[in-house]
Amino acid sequence: MDVEDYMLLFLALWAIASAILTKSVDVFLTLSLIGLLVTLEVGNLFLNREQKEGMKPLVELLVLIFTIIVLKKVYEVLSGGAP
Secondary structure: OHHHHHHHHHHHHHHHHHHHOOOOHHHHHHHHHHHHHHHHOOOOHHHHHHHHHHHHHHHHHHHHHHHHHHHHHHHHHHHHOOO
16 A cells, blocks of 8 residues: 555544544534644655645635634634523
8 A cells, every 4th residue: 555545544534533423513624624634744745746736625625614613613702602
């Protein structure tokens, strides 16, 4: 198996474990972002430029979703709403 195969296997197992162990979509998406960023950072030396550029839109989408989640939580705290 190549390093890329191990990275894909790790991401798949991370996503499955995150989906099974979490009850909230917000937490699942946050854990997915963390897993993807860790995988990209650890495997940075083994990926070529095209592979990195191919994963960039997914990272940007997950960061945007994470920002929305954080803003929603901040609004809930400031408005005194229930969590």
